[in-house]
Amino acid sequence: MTDVAQIRLIAQREFLERVRSRVFIWTMIGLSVLVIGGMFLAGLIGSEAQALRLGVAGESPEGIVEDIGAAALAFDVDVVVTEYPSVDAASAAVESGDVAAVLVDGSTILSNRSPSGDTVAILTSAANAGVRRDIASDLGLSETDLAAILVPVQVEVVELDPEDPEEIARTVASFLSALVLLTTIMLFGQFVAMGVVEEKQNRVVEVILSKARTTSLMVGKVLGIGALGLIQIATLGLAAMIGLALAPLPDLGVPDLTSIGITAVLWLGLWFILGYLVYSFLYATLGATLTRQEDMQSVAFIPALLILPAYFLVSFSLSSPGSNGLVTIGSFFPFWSPILMPYRINTGDAELWEVLVSIVIVVVTVILLVRFGARIYRGAALRTGTKVSLRQAWLAAED
Amino acid sequence: MLEVANISKRFGDVVALRDVSFEVRPGRIMGFLGRNGAGKTTTMRTVFGLVAPDSGSVTYDGAVVDHDVRLAFGYMPEERGLYPRMRVRDQLVYFGRLAGLSKGDAGTSADRWLDAFGLADRSHSKLEDLSHGNQQRVQLAAAIVADPEVLVLDEPFSGLDPIGVESLSEVLRGFAAGGTAILFSSHQLDLVEDVCEDVTIIDQGEIVVQGDLEHIRERAPYRRVEIWVDGRLWEPPVADVRTVEASGRAHHIVAADVDVDEMLSMAQASGSITRFSYEPPSLSDIFQEAVLR
Structure with missing residues (x-):
């Protein structure tokens, strides 16, 4: 059996076992209802407040x-x-x-x-x-x-530098996208860490590692849970579109988000995948050092701290559109670019070469993280008892 | 043939394995004995690449055991573990496919073993809903579902009831008859004596006894003697006699070159003999001689 076939099998298991669970199905239904229902509610309240x-x-x-x-x-x-x-x-x-x-x-x-x-x-x-x-x-x-x-004279206002509704729409959508990326990357990254700890906690990891390479197990797990994340985002996106189309939304001056276009959505999908890969391998590595789910808090803050500056940069840039220098630099830092680069693309600020360079940087980072993570994983997988430090795990697994 | 050659491993200052060598031949069942912490689990983990030895090698039919070779190996670790919320049959199919079986073959094999272990009606239950004993059976099924050429089981008998012990022994004999090389560790010496043809005893990381069990017993430089005179255990007045007590009943260990006739006459001289046995040492005697002395 080839490594690729094993990775596919492992990813399939991760995906199917979660999709089949009642919790997942009801969460998806609940969230979709919430999104569509929320839009109807906003429509009702909005029309009264006219x-x-x-x-x-x-x-x-x-x-x-x-x-x-x-x-x-x-x-x-x-x-x-x-x-x-x-x-x-x-x-x-x-x-x-x-x-x-x-x-x-x-x-x-x-x-x-x-x-x-x-x-x-x-x-x-x-x-x-x-x-x-x-x-x-x-x-x-x-x-x-x-x-x-x-009869009052109506004086017509001519705006010399009018606000472009499409630009407002783009900025709002960029911010919302950044927010969606941030939360989903963190959420599914945590799922990966939990999956890793779970396997260690119930000891099945020893049986699997007697058959599959550490890298295969890690990559398969990350891909399977990632596919789940894509489906979840797509479902919620679909629910949002249904809501926009059906709900009696008043014209509250909210820009038409559907004008963003399919290209932007595809970019968003790509950056979700890249960001998810960076953070999920980090989460997997950190998860491998734990032995119990209860200890999750002791490592979960690390990726959160790492991604937070990207969120702040987006917020600042939203309130003062002039200061884009930090955002530009930050969009090349692999742990921030999955948030900052799509933001720049959406606001129309990024050149194609910049996007390509930052994608290359992210991909290289992912490859390094997989190799680093696999070694930590190997060194820590069979450790039981207390949490293993990254250094101990690194030294325990000599190549 | 699985061949472990000159394996050494240190964990920090602790020497876990020192120059460990043994072979498991196809169709043979090898019992792997040793006290807690003697190095059994570490040795088994080196076979599966879970522990990287500092020196030495593990080969199968002359080829270094790597990821691809290992797909033909079955392993049941001492720390049992499967996916608690995964359905029993799905789980077995998964492990079968992970070892390279097609989906169809893995399904057929999973059904076969579920049937053999009386779990056919629990195929679609989650593992965590099964009793402890049944979970143990599923764990065994996961190790053998891909019909391995080499089977390594770490303490497979622990926690089994007598019926479970008998059915596991039968499964092992069946695989051996089909040409599988089997290595298993155990603390239950009578069980090992019953099931195994070969034994390896490890003590503090070193192999101390190894080979065909009958052979070892015959060649042992001591014998097991039990002489009762006037209804009481009688201690032979020879050099280096040792009293061994096993399950409430005592016997003696004497050197193999002690003259049996002479010992018998001395016993007769001290009273009337009510019981007499003289035989090669049991596995338990050998284990105690090797590990406790």
Whole structure:
């Protein structure tokens, strides 16, 4: 039996034994329902929250509520207006988020933060309307003339450097992708470590290693669990698409994520595989030094610490798009590139040669990790009792 | 023929094996004896490449035992272990295929052994749902499912009830009859005596006795004597006599060149003989002579 055939057999076992388990099937169903259901729920809540909630308080000009309604109509915005008996009550309502803004005394706008353009425009023109009506009646203008005067002028805004909705979509998608990559790589990496410890703990590892090379066992295990990870991601991706297509999602200004395109999804898949390989072999190596599942905590933090800076770099770069130097350098570091390179690809910042170079670096790293890991594995596989240090395991297995 | 030649291994300052050599021939069952920590498990692990010896070699039919050669070997480690949540039959098929059987052949063989061990109705149970004894049977089945040419079993009889012991002995004899070379370790000397043709005794990492069991017994420089005079065990007044007590019953070990007639007359002189036996030493006598002296 060739090594390749053995690796395939081992991978198959890892995959099938997990796929068949009830826990896995129910987790998948549960997560899919959660994703689709969550989108429907967001749709329902979102459509109710459509109307702009405004308030008035203090010594408002006469007919202010109607004026706000008329102005809102002119700006094509739905509003709900609440009258507050006192300025204090209005402030409390603003602070608690019941209303977006309150017009006080017809001359002040109360708002938690800088109010939206619509809010300012509607409240200002409504406040003006009361004042103008008084002046008009002093001048003896007819109702019709007054109505014509009160129609607010709609000033068109021309953005010289407009936000490209597609670019926003790309950035959001890049961040979400980075997040998905990070969590799945960590999750399935941990599965690998758990699988390794399990085999050691129930001692089946001695039977297997009497038949298969350490490398075959390690690679087979990583590939089998990785295939499971791909299926899980694909299922969740499919659930998300079903949700996007079916759920009554309101236009909340959320960019259309489906505009990202199939190429980006394929890149994402490739980087998941690369990142998963780097981290799962690391996890397998660390897992081999343990003898009990309970000791998992003592090594699981190492890969987590290693990957975390990549997440921070993505977050920083999202909030200040200018500072990309660190992200660029980091995208060539094999433990970060699976997060940072796809982020750069998605934001359209990476050159093809850069991508290829970082892929080569990652592949070389994986090969080195397999060789290093196999030796540790061999040195530690038959150790029982306490945790074995990497050094002890390395020395125990002479080639 | 499996040949272990001049294997030495140190773990730090501890010498685990010193110049260990023996051979297991096709169709023969070799018992591998020694006290705890004598080096039995380490020796067996070197056969499977699980422990790399510092020097020496393991060969099979003249070829160095590597990964490919080992596929024809079956192994049951002392530390039992299979996948607890995997179905019994799937598990056997997996180990059969890992050793190179086709899916179909592995299935046929798995069914055959499950049937032979009375586990046919548990084929689709998870291993962890089986009783301890049945798990042990599955473990044995995993070692033999690929019809190995060499079978290495570390303490296969430990934890078995008398019926289990008998059925395992039968399986071993069957494989030996089919030409398999078998090496197994055990503490149960009477069992080894019953099943094995060859024995190897290891003590503190060194081989102290080795060969055909009948031969060893015949050639031993001492004899087992049990003489009762007037209903009591009588100690022969010869040089170097040793009293051995086994399962509550005592006998003596004397040098092989002691004159039996003379010993008998001395016994007769001291009373009336109620029991007399004089025979080559048992395996237990040999083990004690080799390891405890």
